Amino acid sequence: MTDTPATKLSLTEALIAHLLRESAPAPLFGLELVRRSSSGDLKLKKGTIYVTLERMEKKGLVTSELETSPPPHFKEGDFYIPRRMYRLTPAGEQALIALEQAVARIPGFLVRS
Amino acid sequence: MEQAHLSAESALDHLDRGVVLFTLGGVVFNATEASLAGVLLTALATLLYAVTRNRIANLEDFEFAESLPSPPGIDLGRFTLICQWLGSRQLFEGLLGDLVDPEIGGSAEAARRHIRAALWPALWARLREKIQALFWMDR
Numbered sequence: 001m002t003d004t005p006a007t008k009l010s011l012t013e014a015l016i017a018h019l020l021r022e023s024a025p026a027p028l029f030g031l032e033l034v035r036r037s038s039s040g041d042l043k044l045k046k047g048t049i050y051v052t053l054e055r056m057e058k059k060g061l062v063t064s065e066l067e068t069s070p071p072p073h074f075k076e077g078d079f080y081i082p083r084r085m086y087r088l089t090p091a092g093e094q095a096l097i098a099l100e101q102a103v104a105r106i107p108g109f110l111v112r113s
Numbered sequence: 114m115e116q117a118h119l120s121a122e123s124a125l126d127h128l129d130r131g132v133v134l135f136t137l138g139g140v141v142f143n144a145t146e147a148s149l150a151g152v153l154l155t156a157l158a159t160l161l162y163a164v165t166r167n168r169i170a171n172l173e174d175f176e177f178a179e180s181l182p183s184p185p186g187i188d189l190g191r192f193t194l195i196c197q198w199l200g201s202r203q204l205f206e207g208l209l210g211d212l213v214d215p216e217i218g219g220s221a222e223a224a225r226r227h228i229r230a231a232l233w234p235a236l237w238a239r240l241r242e243k244i245q246a247l248f249w250m251d252r
Contacts, residue, residue: 047234050207
């Protein structure tokens, strides 16, 4: 059996992968990812989140599907388009683990302020 | 079907690389001739190519948009066109899907602000991604 090297993640991709892993098995939509990232040091932006998610899906790091029913707050007559819900794939999880292991190998004096 | 789509995309990538090379050559040549008009015309021709190429490549992906009702405060036709230019269906679905949120889609003004604020960074992100892909920097 040959081990395929894990895909390298950018910081934004790593944050998305981390948030998706935290919420698993529940999927998340883009705006929810932006909101959940707002409490950390690294924040996701509304303008680039979908471009990043699309790229991650092309790389096989996340998978997506359209939601099947409107959210509870939806009222008849409101504008509605099904939101795309994202989940981390095993390849995405493997890439995140590989990144975490690489970070753990960095000597402490380099990462401490 | 998926395979055909991928090979068409790969062929278009080669075409894009050719266009980028011609553009660079055209810009350098016109710059050495001190022709600002030549440089601008070359850049304009490339921009027109890029926009039209993305529109054609994404026509099918956006067919469903014709049946959607226009959300309050958003010109759906124009927004669809911009997302086709950017070549991103997920951006289209994502930003319109955000309008389901009462904070964002609650008023026409808030919806318009949300879309405007998101489109510029999306444009730069797509441009950066495209350049990286054209020069094989995304591997």
